[in-house]
Amino acid sequence: MSEQLFEKILIANRGEIACRVIRTARQMGIRTVAVYSDADRGALHVSMADEAVHIGPAPSRDSYLVYERVIDAALKTGAQAIHPGYGFLSENAGFCQACGDNDIVFIGPPVAAIEAMGSKSAAKQIMEAAGVPLVPGYHGDDQDRAILKAAADDMGYPVLLKAVAGGGGKGMRQVWSAAEFDEALDAARREAMNGFGNDDMLVEKYLTQPRHVEIQVFCDSHDNGVYLFERDCSVQRRHQKVIEEAPAPGMTDELRAAMGEAALRAARAIDYQGAGTVEFLLDSDGAFYFMEMNTRLQVEHPVTEMITGQDLVEWQLRVAAGEPLPATQDELTLSGHAFEARIYAEDPDNDFLPVTGTLSFLQPPETSRHVRVDTGVLQGDEVSVYYDPMIAKLIVWDENRDKALQRLTRALREYRISGMTTNLDFLYNLANSAPFRAAELDTGFIEKHHSEIFHDSEAELEQEIPLAALYLVLEQERAAQRARAASGDANSPWFDAGAWRLNEPSVHSFELAIHDNHYPVSVEQTGSADGTRYRISFGGKTIQAQGNLNDSELSANLDGYLVRASVAEHDGSFSLYTQDSALAFSLVAPDIGDADDAAAGGGLTAPMNGTMVTLLVEPGTEVKANDALLVMEAMKMEHTIRAPKAGKVIAFYYQPGDLVDGGAELVEFEVSEQ
Template structure:
């Protein structure tokens, strides 16, 4: 069928046109990705009766997408460049297995125009936009110029090819401050700096160009006027091969940290019906400007006055697409497959439903208390809410799997839906309270504070609020709430008594008092001191009693507890005469309880434990906090340094980290050079003792 242009934003090929197109679908597709997106695509394909082929790296041999696919093939080593970025190896597997199409997921090769061309050249369908559309969006500068010519609103700025620092500085002064420097080729929050005065421009330009060069191989930047306190609102678009283009309404992604989305929701609580209509029409106009086919996302920055400006088009499915699915009732992966198979858009613009409110957060293996450093390791415990009509879990791991150092440390996406925003927030708070992750550290507690913060509850958050006021979303120093600490202590006591009864029952003389381990002493229940750590700080609590009745002393103050017992995964008890009920998420090596508003996580440690003799040695070494690439070495052996002075800069997981001297001293060794890839905990710099 010949391609035709449709001028009316709301129009689509009519039902007669759709009927003329032969309905066909793929028999087999290959998924050129990993993790939760690969599992997500497999789920849709299974429902449609489509056979799936997965590819995997050596690090992912036991991954869930490998286990769930109908067939899986190893394509190389654990590093992405040795496996998931090897387009030739992926295409070879597709040919060998008879796959008719390749779904790129998101990340890796999903926005690589050369890969899309190679797939098509091999006679295989690329499930995404054409390479030409990708190339038009591959440069932020070129994309901005194209959108401006098409009549899509853009932020004032400079996108020229002359990149001399002097000219860029003059252009910045002309545009005015605050101003944003952005890598012209890239995304994901890399290569972006906000500059507020002319004096700050050149140092920020140098840092931005260095980060862009390391991440994307090119250091061209563009300059944009920075919109203060902006909202980030994106529009989901779809196009087909017959000139059809529609939008599926918006997602608001204003809750961000370092340009990384933290919470996404639909519909946006900020948009009026008129603004929603205008942004939807602009998004469709943007898609048509590049002859867009398949799924894409047009991202806008929106000022407090409602003025909106084009940022970029992500030429792929987005991580946050489930919120759109929850409010429209549509399967966007199915739409991708159908359009790639040559079918027209399944629905017209006026047939797109919008029901209720959906919110998504991402559970990561990361440590918010340590600057959100990504983590890795075996998931010793992974408890997530049961999926339902109100709760959806998208995950690529299960308990016992390993979060590897080589890829994004996402554990799962938690998506909730309800009839309105307050109810959806309540669902999300309850769903987060049910989560428990042990092994690598996680951001669960951070997310719980986020969804209770007034800026989120009242929908006033902007893209910079988390970075400006991050301390409000992190735990305050000091002791935990007394009642929660008492409840955690009682949960540990009851669990120890349960274990003790098990030991007694397994002994040769279950009735003997010597087989009991309940702390009993002649004439009274024994006093016990329970030791644990809370965020690395040692905590001791004294306890006396058994069988649900206790006296728990905290900082010298005793609290009487009665009627304590476990039931249905919760602990009910009376503290003095106040009845309490807390959710018990874990006991044993750790005790984790949740009172519906906050959680307390205590790591069990021996009562008598020697100090770590190696701790003192830490003052003589600078360690890599995570795997990364060394981008700057600022010292050499023999240099004198002061405490807090930058000694090295590494790039890891979309950010630069400045490593600092732990004390005043003299550099003894520098064990890494610029460009080296280093593992977590590697010694990079040592000081003379």
């Protein structure tokens, strides 16, 4: 190992990236220092590091974003370098400068490079001078509302508003018509100011069917630069990536070289050093346009590592220590295909709103050279309102896209999380959808294929409801058998799960909740020469079924059609996985007259734990259905609460800055008489 490498580094971040850096540093013989807030005292990255320093309260603005405290922690512990991870201070030029002022190596690009790319408008101007193709748009300094709107009107809708200092989908809004412009601009500016302390905007023409393809670049202090091929990050929600893959499907060698060379021109234009990502929009005609450059390591870097066999964090540490790049462009090779799926604590059925809670059960799939899980949490940890709701990254690799996709769906089916709603079933359905298997990708993929991904068509439920019902009955019988065996009284009638009724057929009746709908189901047990049969009735249909349950694996015969499924239980809810799809369902509790009629009134409740950002109307205001009433912020994202019907706002129960619990009533609202 070179004598130039560090003895000790500090990681100015949390979660999976902090854990990732600690693992690589340990393999290189480098000691590590973690920093943590009140909320992270028991976090995994704290226990993994050699040392840890407390830097403040739970809110990131009072801890992880206060770079003076991070610098003090490095000086106190004798760390020679700071790795910023991604997010927080990773692209903060002031922090980078403060590291240099204190003789601490910033493991990232120089201050000038961060400043050059920190403003999206300035970055566009630099890229244009470097000959990198740009999307048409307004990138000027005049931020007058009328100027911005005139630019949007001139280029024609749809347009995209983007915070000049933004990233990660924050401070970004699609605007489809002139009538939406003002509200979208206000929301984007608030989110940008909250996230980056800068609410300046640029306006770009919104391409309706582009792919998001980015190039991983790496430069050292010896004038060497390489690109480590590309990643396709087109599948997004809320402008944030959901599943990434490398290489990009359908990429030709010629287009890869053209995009790679353009990315290197972008890096060289700002004298870049370290890991960076140049993001492009790739149109259907093969034309590509510079979107932005992220002057840091990206969340999705593992797919590049999987196809190149390189450790990009090790590259970062070596380059920051003054060593040349570990490989030249000719020495880099691309092998196989990799996917990364981001596992989030969020509710896809509720517009992907983040959720909080405790990870009461956490069982990732078994890892191997084909399957990797990057995470910063353990079973029993809390997903709080203060930070991003990502639980883990699931990364898979195989020799081609089809085989890698099979590994991804298998690993998603094996992932078990209880204690909160996650996007696991959504990811499984997305990865199994025919358009995704066919790589028909663009940035509007989820919206375009919503019905297929969310798996809510009646035709699909005709097979899955009987499977769910059969599983529940077989599991009830299995539980009764276990209780009978444990009791010592095998003949006790209390352990009979056959739904016996005097002079009536044995029928189980229950109601399944699927998405936002309820489905009454009855299962009648019938005898036959070849074993127990069941007659399953729902929605006016009847299906003859047989089946057996082995652990969580269900083998079923539905009207002569043989099918296999697996079922995972999560705190009273269930996920049923077939070869092609996942279905989340639960049992509806019987209504015994305790329902609260107040739910039928005009109150509006918080969809998640968060902070009140702004009130958009005054008490006493008459509003129309879908008018914006207030804005909440949770887990670094804004959420606008709208009027469910026409009516009057009587009063607000919270003011800007107040913390709000999920489910709390926000507004006293009077519905207008029809």
